[in-house]
Amino acid sequence: MKHLTPINHKATRIEVVTSSEAARPEGAAKDVVALQGPPQQPEPPHIPNGCSLVFAPGWEADRNGGTAGLCQPVERDLFDCHMGCFWPAQVPDQLNHAPDWTAKCAAAQKDWRKIDLIFPDEKKK
């Protein structure tokens, strides 16, 4: 597939440069290229998958590190974030200790009042 054909000397030179760039072995050092600029989009904050996998920051963050991009109302996304991100700081541990904490509630936005309250097991202390 080739969409562009150089029709003047400058365009020909660009094609020569880019074809030599393409032919360079992987891992070889790159030349400095005129007009090369920084990436157009800044690096996003380091938050794995937009989820709070650990206690920092302690709440779910959106891909920009804020909360404006989260679901509204928050109940809408409660289960998906809980399952996908585990939300260890906010919700019971469904995998090990409280597998049924949402057994009576399948739609969080409608039935959130039916979600169980989980307290520490006094016997295990």
Added chain:
Amino acid sequence: MTRLVLLLLILAPAGLSAQRPPTPSGGDHLLYIGTYAGSIQIFDETTEKMAGEIKLNTGIPRSLTLSQSRSKFYVLDSTLEKIEIVDIPTRASLSTFTLSEGNKQVRIRGLQVDPLERFLILLTRSATKQIDRWEIGDIALQLYDLAQNKVTRTIPWPKGEERENVNIRFSPDGKLLYFFGDDVLILETTNFTEVDTWPLSRPIEAGLGRVNFGAVEDFNEDPGFLTGLFTTQDPIQNRRIMNLGRVNLVAKTIDLTPIGPAEGVGFALAPDRKRGYGLMQQIGRYEFWAFDVAQKKLLNRTAFEGRPRMALRVSSNGRLLYIFQAGATIDVYDAASYKHLRTVEMNADQTTNLFILPRK
């Protein structure tokens, strides 16, 4: 008596209209989606009402993987430990299995179904509980034989490089496996040895830059083809360009047409493959995009009142757009005017992708 007849005459049309299917209709298929109620719920596309449910033995589903024959779902549960095989025509659960046993928990992080349904490729990592610690195993690609109902072999990592996530596709005949990395490594599916390489890390055209090959939805495509939006970054000014492209896995070709600057746009192909729709999601800014796939051009982009976290599907007749994900609603939009028509209310939150399949 006359008053009663009059009352019936007045009320009759209202009763009929209440039962009339919503218009415009999205088609006559069935919508399947996994839910937090531990089931796959089925909605009639014509009436937009719930038409059935497949109760799962493994509880809440985390993902549904459709077989190439479109007759089975391979369901991964929310604990990532169990897989359930569901027959779609009979709406019956066929079998379940887990790789966990004793003090060893094996989490399945991803799966691919062989087109001939001889085996599954599973991406797994184990955690073994010892007396004083958990031992975390290596991440592994395993082959689960569906006839023998057990893992029969571990597939060595191509080039010995372990991956936390993999992007794997099969050729339509199931004889080749495409392992997407910097390049596409092509393995045969008997001994899983490398038989070919597709050097996608090299620019396919001088100055274009390498193609970023992310997750591409192929639901409405022919087996072995992928249509979607691909990003390239030119080596001169590092500009990230959005391209509308179609990949032919068997021929190892990709046909790209630049559309404009790269933006975060999801893509859904209409069933007729002539039209595609994009969904742009930024904080407080949501847009529908329409693509003419045949002419390879962007037709329009229109802002709409969206919400955070959305996914897009095109109805079976191409006239409606379904917005789903995160929550218990499916918003229905007109594909021509992007007008919000109505909302399908579910009784449980969605946990998987939405599949639109013909009635059997």
